[in-house]
Amino acid sequence: MKGSARRKLDQLNFMEQVRECRDNGYLLSSRKMGSGAFSKVYLAYATHERLRHNPKLASDLRGKRHVMVAIKIISTAEAPVEFSQKFLPREISSLNTTYKHLNVVQLYETYQNSRRSYLVLELAARGDLLEHINSVSDHRCRPGLEEDEARGLFWQLVSTVAHCHSSGIVHRDLKCENILLDDQGLLKLSDFGFANRSGLKNSLLSTFCGSVAYTAPEILMSKMYNGEQADLWSLGIILYTKVTGKLPFKERQLHRMLHLMHQGPTFRPGMSPECQDLIRGLLQLRPRARLDLQQVAAHCWMLPIAHALFLTMLSSSPEKPAKSQLPAALDHMEPGRDSQPPRLLQQLQRPQHRGPHHASASGPMPERPDAVSRRGAVCPAGAPEYGGSQCGGGCLLVALSPSSTCAIRTTPGYYLVN
Numbered sequence: 001m002k003g004s005a006r007r008k009l010d011q012l013n014f015m016e017q018v019r020e021c022r023d024n025g026y027l028l029s030s031r032k033m034g035s036g037a038f039s040k041v042y043l044a045y046a047t048h049e050r051l052r053h054n055p056k057l058a059s060d061l062r063g064k065r066h067v068m069v070a071i072k073i074i075s076t077a078e079a080p081v082e083f084s085q086k087f088l089p090r091e092i093s094s095l096n097t098t099y100k101h102l103n104v105v106q107l108y109e110t111y112q113n114s115r116r117s118y119l120v121l122e123l124a125a126r127g128d129l130l131e132h133i134n135s136v137s138d139h140r141c142r143p144g145l146e147e148d149e150a151r152g153l154f155w156q157l158v159s160t161v162a163h164c165h166s167s168g169i170v171h172r173d174l175k176c177e178n179i180l181l182d183d184q185g186l187l188k189l190s191d192f193g194f195a196n197r198s199g200l201k202n203s204l205l206s207t208f209c210g211s212v213a214y215t216a217p218e219i220l221m222s223k224m225y226n227g228e229q230a231d232l233w234s235l236g237i238i239l240y241t242k243v244t245g246k247l248p249f250k251e252r253q254l255h256r257m258l259h260l261m262h263q264g265p266t267f268r269p270g271m272s273p274e275c276q277d278l279i280r281g282l283l284q285l286r287p288r289a290r291l292d293l294q295q296v297a298a299h300c301w302m303l304p305i306a307h308a309l310f311l312t313m314l315s316s317s318p319e320k321p322a323k324s325q326l327p328a329a330l331d332h333m334e335p336g337r338d339s340q341p342p343r344l345l346q347q348l349q350r351p352q353h354r355g356p357h358h359a360s361a362s363g364p365m366p367e368r369p370d371a372v373s374r375r376g377a378v379c380p381a382g383a384p385e386y387g388g389s390q391c392g393g394g395c396l397l398v399a400l401s402p403s404s405t406c407a408i409r410t411t412p413g414y415y416l417v418n
């Protein structure tokens with residue numbers, strides 16, 4: 001089809017989508033937030049009429065003080081049958097299973113006709129984590145985020161993934177492009193198109209999902225794999241990417257990629273040994289050797305977050321430190337919704353703010369040589385390796401079950417929490 005004919009058809013299609021959204025209570029804007037293989041995501045506005053009929057949407061948007069949403073329009077007529085019949089229903093069902101967590105993007109409702117499916121989603125207006133890393137890197141004139149910022153975001157991510165796993169959902173496509181940020185800088189995990197039920201604890205999956213750079217070696221080698229352990233590998237890649245601004249392993253050819261994975265990640269000078277240790281703990285070739293989410297939460301690199309959680313707990317009774325002492329990211333994460341002691345694992349797994357189930361829920365970045373990009377990255381070379389798999393400073397958190405004691409060791413001393 002010629003360019004002008006294609007443009008005309010696109011315009012007609014768009015006008016049809018505007019009509020279909022209006023009939024369902026949303027005003028579709030022409031601002032495209034992003035697109036996927038068979039989808040386009042637009043900014044839209046909920047009408048008063050719609051807000052009256054969807055209490056969940058109304059209460060969420062009241063808290064946000066705006067009426068904006070993101071509408072993902074999937075062209076089911078063009079997508080393969082497998083996509084419409086398998087992956088799309090899984091995406092909807094996974095969002096409906098995990099929606100209670102503050103850091104999971106909300107699915108407010110869906111509607112469809114014979115040509116398209118519409119997913120009305122919580123708006124994450126600040127783009128994705130990859131864009132954020134690249135813009136911070138430009139600003140700092142140095143690739144990657146500060147470790148403090150990376151830690152706050154990583155904590156939110158680990159907490160979200162723990163919630164998904166405990167709800168029986170494995171994401172299977174964890175990557176920076178699927179981690180969105182809202183207008184307050186809160187992380188929103190999205191794109192559950194490859195998600196699946198983790199089922200029995202040790203059940204294995206066989207479908208290849210995800211993006212090669214973030215994919216666990218056992219999947220690349222076409223082995224049966226455990227979805228939770230595969231997600232842990234992706235977390236390691238994401239953390240590395242956050243703090244270095246680069247992907248740890250990037251090769252077009254599979255055998256070279258696997259070779260790099262065997263060698264392990266290399267680190268630039270200046271990265272803290274604790275952070276290196278945590279990344280190594282996640283990027284273990286043997287899936288069972290990877291740190292689990294509880295160990296990640298208890299890792300010494302996470303100490304400042306654990307300390308801040310402890311302060312949150314103290315601030316919930318008299319003579320406590322002021323809440324303003326908390327890092328901003330945690331301030332958002334812990335809006336004082338419960339008075340329970342902040343046991344770390346409970347914090348990780350607890351849904352963090354969502355109300356009752358809602359009934360109806362059914363421009364590329366410019367390529368830069370040493371920055372992460374959608375198409376590739378340059379691996380750092382010659383960075384010194386940090387030896388050993390144990391943290392130098394010793395562990396900081398123990399006993400995370402509800403009935404046991406949680407000990408947080410910090411620089412000035414020990415805190416014991418019953």
Ligand SMILES: Nc1ncnc2c1ncn2[C@@H]1O[C@H](COP(=O)(O)OP(=O)(O)OP(=O)(O)O)[C@@H](O)[C@H]1O
Pocket residue numbers: 033034035036037038039040041070072105121122123124125127128177178180190191193
């Ligand atoms: N809730 C949202 N708020 C703002 N932007 C969004 C939202 N959801 C998706 N986007 C944007 O739209 C893009 C495509 O969305 P998404 O990844 O969900 O689609 P997809 O069809 O599953 O993509 P892919 O084919 O890459 O898997 C995202 O990368 C993001 O930039």
